[in-house]
Amino acid sequence: LEIAANAGLGMLFTNSKKWEEYQADVLHFNQIRVANGWEPKQPTVVANVACFDTEEEAWDVMLEHTGKFQESVERHYHFSESARFAATKGYKYYAEFGKTNEKTTPEQRAQFAAMPQAWGTPDQVIEKLKHIQQMTAAEEMIMNFRISGGMPAETAERSMRLFASDVLPAIHELEGTMPEELSGRPAAEAVPAD
Known part of the structure; x- marks a missing residue:
């Protein structure tokens, strides 16, 4: 984060990680930007989406394909071998991630990764996206409908079409605001709200 901010x-x-945990990252990032004389920035956020007529189908799709994706990540990166990351500069986060993986089952990791995503009925997806924006101060969101992990294109298309018809109009009405406390500006320099 520091490299990008600087x-x-x-x-x-x-x-x-949990959406709530990104607030500290946004603040830290913006403190660096402000110290460099730049304006604060709002993040772009990527969220996996499973939007279906029933909560059950949405959860089943999200969990299945998130789980398969988690398996492919493990095969590629071998996070379960956390010791090899600990000795490499810049990979502390991966070492910690690996330690967590060593203590959990693939099913637990899939649930942990799937739970905060935007899944459910259209109304539930709207509420989850509002929550994500509020927790991250996102200015833009990238929606991923074809979750890695072998999701059939037809399944992704059904989700995307329902999202486009029932969710997108409501999301377009949202304002992507950033609370002043995440701006990184000292309180005395804070820009007053209109």
């Missing part, structure tokens, strides 16, 4: 870049969050 380079004048933006933030991209892909949900590797």
